[in-house]
Amino acid sequence: MxxxxxxxxxxxxxxxxxxxxxxxxxxxxxxxxxxxxxxxxxxxxxxxxxxxxxxxxxxxxxxxxxxxxxxxxxxxxxxxxxxxxxxxxxxxxxxxxxxxxxxxxxxxxxxxxxxxxxxxGEMWKGAGEGAKDLVCVTLGTGVGGGIIANGEIVHGTNGAGGEIGHMTSIAEGGAPCNCGKTGCLETIASATGIVRLTMEELSSANTPGMLRDFYNEHQTVSAELVFDAAHEHDGVAIKVIDKVALYLGLALANTANALNPEKIVIGGGVSKAGDTLLTPLKEQFTRFAFPRVAQGVELVIATLGxxxxxxxxxxxxxxxxxxxxx
Ligand SMILES: [Zn+2]
Known part of the structure; x- marks a missing residue:
């Protein structure tokens, strides 16, 4: 052979x-x-x-x-x-x-x-190895979602199954999304969404800190910088990450309540934040998940990049x- x-x-x-x-x-x-x-x-x-x-x-x-x-x-x-x-x-x-x-x-x-x-991929060789019921969410420029139930991809009736990024997180007054709706998870939990939230936060208050100093000097911030700043206890950054964790936790808990998965794998560039994201996310997830669903699932960072x-x-x-x- x-x-x-x-x-x-x-x-x-x-x-x-x-x-x-x-x-x-x-x-x-x-x-x-x-x-x-x-x-x-x-x-x-x-x-x-x-x-x-x-x-x-x-x-x-x-x-x-x-x-x-x-x-x-x-x-x-x-x-x-x-x-x-x-x-x-x-x-x-x-x-x-x-x-x-x-x-x-x-x-x-x-x-x-x-x-x-x-x-x-994550189910076969990555963080989801061995799990047959798995939700994977990719936090990059946008928010991608893939659901595997009983070892099979959930495609739905016309190929749009698993679009977790377009779950409506903010029902009224949310930001416009590329899909045509407003308030989608993607407008909050993507790298683009995190930058947008940070700009909003910087303009709505005068809290001093490293993010504000960086913005004043460079007129820009990145999602990566926001996580670094949160790690250093920057007030604005912590507020933004708390908001991301809240809406992502809510969306993932509701997804999990419907599917009862064994693993939820968080991937994409934003997931490189590791525990700075995972710790507040787990807290919010547990708040919104049906207790038996929360007991059965593990939230993990993707390993295959x-x-x-x-x-x-x-x-x-x-x-x-x-x-x-x-
Ligand atoms: Zn959308």
Missing amino acids: YEKWFVGVDIGGTTIKMAFINQNGEVVHKWEISTNKNEKGHHIPTDIAKSIDQTLDKLDQTKSKVIGIGIGAPGPVNLKNGSIDIAVNLGWENFPLKNRLEMESSLPVIVDNDANIAAI NDAGVIGGAWLAKTRLTNNHL
């Missing part, structure tokens, strides 16, 4: 992450290419296929080494034909991703949503394209 590979692909707005992954979920080789958004993202499948060929060449391998591709895209997926209804970041509308990539690469392709494959998507993509390819005993 010799090793076969899967290609995991994670398409983002600026880069496309790719990896060859073996049947045990180990990353054999990973690389990335930039996302070509010219002509409404039309070249993306060709770029991916070419890059796979070039990388196989570089590694002295042929295509027979590869079983198939599992790919995540930023948008709701039509699971019947593997097309993407809309991906604003890439310029795609009704884009036949599966068909185009199969044609270009001569490999079978499984398509899913990027937040879903990240959740699957940027590799979660490609590993999840490979898992999809492995489970859909093989009978698991290669």
Whole structure:
């Protein structure tokens, strides 16, 4: 028995992450290419296929080494034909991703949503290892969500299952969201949301501190800086983080109350804050979760970082394209 590979692909707005992954979920080789958004993202499948060929060449391998591709895209997926209804970041509308990539690469392709494959990655090899009921929330520029129930991704009726980022957190007077609603969790718990809350807080009071000093000097702040400042007991930063923990805790508790998961995995750039976020978040979560739900669940920080998507993509390819005993 010799090793076969899967290609995991994670398409983002600026880069496309790719990896060859073996049947045990180990990353054999990973690389990335930039996302070509010219002509409404039309070249993306060709770029991916070419890059796979070039990388196989570089590694002295042929295509027979590869079983198939599992790919995540930023948008709701039509699971019947593997097309993407809309991906604003890439310029795609009704884009036949599966068909185009199969044609270009001569490999079978499984398509899913990027937040879903990240959740699957964490379930297979990351912080969710072993859990069959798992909620994964990715706090980055936006807030992505992936739900796994009984080992399966919850896609819903038209591919929009698990959109935790668009749970309404503030019913009246919330900030506008990219989705067209107002008051979504994404407007609060994303890196963008944290910066917005900080600006609001800085302009509404005169509390002195390191965040205000930094802002006065540079006219800008970052989510990372807000967490660093909170760690140093900066008053404004603590107020912002408390607000983030409150609404994120509420949304996650309500999600958990419906699903009774074993693990909730917090990923994305904002999760690098670690305990500065996790400690107040656990407090709020416990306040709002049904007691038996709270007893059954563990809130953890994701461990795979940027590799979660490609590993999840490979898992999809492995489970859909093989009978698991290669
Ligand atoms: Zn929204």
